Amino acid sequence: MIESTSSGLKILEDREFRKIAAFVENKVGIKMPESKKLMMQSRLQSRLKALGIPTFPAYVEYVFSSEQAGNEEAILLIDAITTNLTHFYREPNHFNYMTTEAIPALLKTGITRLNIWSAGCSSGEEPYTLAMVTEEYKKANPDAWFDYSVLATDVSTKVLQKARNAIYPMDSVKSIPLDIKKKYFLKGKNREKPEVRIKPEIRQKIQFQRLNFMDDDFGLANVMNIIFCRNVLIYFDKPTQEAVIRKFMKYLTKGGYLFLGHSETIFNMDLPLKTVAPTVFQKIY
Numbered sequence: 001m002i003e004s005t006s007s008g009l010k011i012l013e014d015r016e017f018r019k020i021a022a023f024v025e026n027k028v029g030i031k032m033p034e035s036k037k038l039m040m041q042s043r044l045q046s047r048l049k050a051l052g053i054p055t056f057p058a059y060v061e062y063v064f065s066s067e068q069a070g071n072e073e074a075i076l077l078i079d080a081i082t083t084n085l086t087h088f089y090r091e092p093n094h095f096n097y098m099t100t101e102a103i104p105a106l107l108k109t110g111i112t113r114l115n116i117w118s119a120g121c122s123s124g125e126e127p128y129t130l131a132m133v134t135e136e137y138k139k140a141n142p143d144a145w146f147d148y149s150v151l152a153t154d155v156s157t158k159v160l161q162k163a164r165n166a167i168y169p170m171d172s173v174k175s176i177p178l179d180i181k182k183k184y185f186l187k188g189k190n191r192e193k194p195e196v197r198i199k200p201e202i203r204q205k206i207q208f209q210r211l212n213f214m215d216d217d218f219g220l221a222n223v224m225n226i227i228f229c230r231n232v233l234i235y236f237d238k239p240t241q242e243a244v245i246r247k248f249m250k251y252l253t254k255g256g257y258l259f260l261g262h263s264e265t266i267f268n269m270d271l272p273l274k275t276v277a278p279t280v281f282q283k284i285y
Contacts, residue, residue: 023063082155117227227248
């Protein structure tokens with residue numbers, strides 16, 4: 001058995017891959033087919049190095065030990081494997097629908113507080129975008145008095161920490177209009193590593209929380225008027241997708257809105273939702 005290459009790369013054999021893949025699917029619902037083996041091998045190299053563990057069999061034994069250290073490493077394993085790809089104002093049609101249709105309709109019901117949930121928030125670009133577009137709506141409609149908050153959840157503690165820091169490479173905001181950047185971003189002073197940070201008035205609107213879609217109950221403190229869960233369900237099989245959306249329904253108010261990713265659908269699912277725009281759904285009861 002070859003356990004590492006001449007360059008020091010640790011080799012992930014089929015036995016360990018299957019054990020880790022089964023664990024990830026059981027814990028967070030994400031399927032890990034054979035095609036993901038090299039990705040898993042690559043992403044876990046840093047964990048073996050950090051722990052000083054020489055081989056994947058030894059790493060698997062460590063992770064699945066009953067000791068507390070192994071339990072903590074299991075969370076870091078999931079952090080390393082789960083995909084975190086996002087950017088500001090991704091799928092802009094959703095934000096346009098939210099501000100032209102969803103928010104006005106919700107305010108007509110008489111609510112004075114808007115609860116928005118970014119479910120699977122990754123490194124924070126989506127919840128900060130939600131806060132910025134809501135701020136823009138408030139400024140454009142000064143007579144529409146309401147307060148709002150954004151709950152941002154993810155299974156990965158690593159990306160949640162990045163999201164809380166609210167610091168991003170300058171390149172990540174290059175497509176954002178200049179007036180929006182001036183309102184909501186602070187420019188860093190390091191010319192060698194140009195960065196921006198979200199301004200405090202937007203940061204204070206976001207509450208970050210670790211949440212696993214596989215949990216039986218999410219235990220949220222508030223019901224939600226708007227839920228964004230985009231490009232997350234694609235990693236789950238159909239029964240798991242429907243089960244997760246059913247859990248969302250416990251927290252979405254009647255008349256509230258669910259936004260899914262462009263390749264996600266509720267077709268053939270028995271859910272209390274109607275389609276109101278492409279991958280936008282409204283709860284009907």
